[in-house]
Amino acid sequence: MIPDLTSLSVHENPWLRTIRPFGAAALSGIAKSDNSLIAIDSTQGYLLQIDLLTDNTTILNPDHVADFLDATGLALQGDKLWFTQGNSVYCCTLADPTPQHFVSLPYSANGVAVWESTIYVSCQKTGKILIFNLETAKEITRLYAPGVGIENLTIKGEELWVTDTVEQTVYCLDRATGEIKFSVLTPFECPTGLAFYTNPTTGEDILYVSYAGEEPYIRDNPNANPNYELAFRDRTFIHPLYFHYDAEEKYALSNGYLIEMSYVEELSPLDEVELTDLEWRIALPTETHRQKIRKIEFVGIPFTEEIQDGQRVAVFKFDVLKPGERHLFGWKALLEVWSIKYHITPRDVEKVPELPPEFKNRYLADDDDLAMDTEIIRNAAIEAIGNETNLLRKIYKIRNYVYDKLSYGIKPHIDSPDVALERGVGSCGEYLGVLLALARLNGIACRTVGRYKCPPHPELLGVPLSPDFNHVWMEFYLPGFGWLPMESNPDDVFEGGPYPSRFFMGLAWYHAEIGKSITFESLRSKGEPVNKQNISIGDLAINHVRFRILKELIPVDN
Known part of the structure; x- marks a missing residue:
């Protein structure tokens, strides 16, 4: 006789489990x-x-x-x-x-x-x-x-x-x-x-x-x-x-996970320095359609919280940071994360409202060394879209153009978009820089999003997992619809295409959204930003990023 399973969780319900057939390859x-x-x-x-x-x-x-x-x-x-x-x-x-x-x-x-x-x-x-x-x-x-x-x-x-x-x-x-x-x-x-x-x-x-x-x-x-x-x-x-489609908001959620994410700095300077009235600021996870925050707590040292451009930021304060001093400090968050895919067609955006003036000033500007005034970037912005006028088709063509011109490669530092485009090889941050520059020159508001991806191993429940790298992607703004995600480089999987569209207006469950269009981590001393050329965070501390996948979640109204 089949037992009553209606009150069981996903892992207790035998119909909602991973099936591994014997002998199958x-x-x-x-x-x-x-x-x-x-x-x-x-x-x-x-x-x-x-x-x-x-x-x-x-x-x-x-x-x-x-x-x-x-x-x-x-x-x-x-x-x-x-x-x-x-x-x-x-x-x-x-x-x-x-x-x-x-x-x-x-x-x-x-x-x-x-x-x-x-x-x-x-x-x-x-x-x-x-x-x-x-x-x-x-x-x-x-x-x-x-x-x-x-x-x-x-x-x-x-x-x-x-x-x-x-x-x-x-x-x-x-x-x-x-x-x-x-x-x-x-x-x-x-x-x-x-x-x-x-x-x-x-x-x-x-x-x-x-x-x-x-x-x-x-x-x-x-x-x-x-x-x-x-x-x-x-x-x-x-x-x-498991899936849930919101027809009004035009997005679908699928298999989600409850994860614990920790970001902790271990103070271990390469050169001993002394800083007074120091604020060490670290962005906190963001609430979105696909990411919900259940709880955030401090690790090591308590922090105060501020809102910066609509984003939550943890502020750790030190009266004096002395030579030889050692600390662990950071945050631990309990997050619900889902895969999300928006279904918006070019026909849906034939008649969209004008971009708000404040968006033009902020999200169309060259505010992050995007080399938007260089000849190679300006020519690329024109070449990428051709005669296209539809906003959604524009950003899609820009993505494909960048994928045609760049191949993925990791470097120790990020070059400006003109250098990356001329070289033809870029990291995720360099892909992102070129995408931002070309989109903004074509009147498409966009911003940087990141910061880490949980290792995609949901079968390893409760096991501490550490990502190999940090990661950045972007969001572009569709007036009348809002901000939509687009990956920087993971869909560039075939030389010359055709390229998949899985992360065009979509993100997998393992993306952790932390800080949108703000600096992920920064220092202030006596109320002023610390000069990165003199003292960098990487020279002061070692970061520890840890994920634990706790359980699988099911969207409502499956």
Whole structure:
């Protein structure tokens, strides 16, 4: 008998857990069965039946494994199973898994879904979702595919749902027109399949998403010296995707996490200095649509709090900072963080209000060494947008232009945008500088946002995690809508494009928003800013950044 699970939390409810099938290497498609999920493992050719409560796994095609190698899509209608392999679509029955050819495409077929007498097939090469008549195998029509990666499909009523491996996104489309209703970011990279399953306890639909990839790990090799070595292994699993779409505000939230973030400075100067009447200011996390603050407390030394340009700042005060003195001080915050994706189209911004005058003065100015008066930057600002007049298309074209011109590389210091653009290589901060300069020269208000990303390992609950680097991205302002996020460089994943749009008007759950358009950390002595050329924070202290993922959260009204 199934127990009453309605009052259980996400981790206590067995229907809302990560499913790790036995023996699976790379799941590339899943489909709903009566009391389980059917999945296909493209690496091993296994057609698997998976118990959602126990992970019990059965191979349904023990004599036909070779027939299912490299299969990348899966759909189940009655007792008939549909899948894609190479450039063809096949069907079979669960009782007899001998593949029967249905149709072939000029290019590789990726995902498949079935609705009554129609077959939907995704094809990355054409950028389309092709629709066939089930009886005649003739193409009826085709829809635009929403992303740039390999896509898999499922259907729920009048909606066509699409996963995209590169976009790290699930799209909800109108099944008839292909129009995107909304999209949500997945909590893990490389989603490869999706299926709705009805919770037998509550009657609610759970959207399960499969993932496949590799993960690094430290291998203990007794034949090597030293015996520890870096290796990679297959990683595949199924996890529920929770989401909430706010149609009025035009954004969707998906899988969130309760995290504890600490930012602590350890006073350890390279050269002993003495500062009097010192204020050490550190920005605090920000409240947004996707980030909520439950609690903030001090670490080491209490602080007072001030509001600077609408942002919360912790102020640590020292009457005298003497040579040889040592302190630990900072803050610890308990945060709810979600993935967010806005769904605003160019049509929505054809007629937007004028930019407020105070925004023009502040967010269109060269106020951070943006080199906006240099010839290379001014020419780039013109070249980036061409003849485009729509504000949303402008910023999208600017992003793609910068991705065309820059490649990612880490440097010990940040150069100005003209230097970075001429060099063709930049860090996240240098990408950001070029984006800010080109956008502002084109009349698009924008600002810097950061500051850290939690290591994206939600399976490591309660384990202290430290980011390798700090990070910055940007927000641009759409009059009538507000500030929208855009990543600096993570979507620049292909040389020459096409570039994914996962973080264009979107952020993953692991972004920690701290201080918008203000300096993250600064010093004041006797009421005046401390000259960075003489004394830098990096010369005075060592920072310690720590995250702990405490539990997974579910948006309301899933």
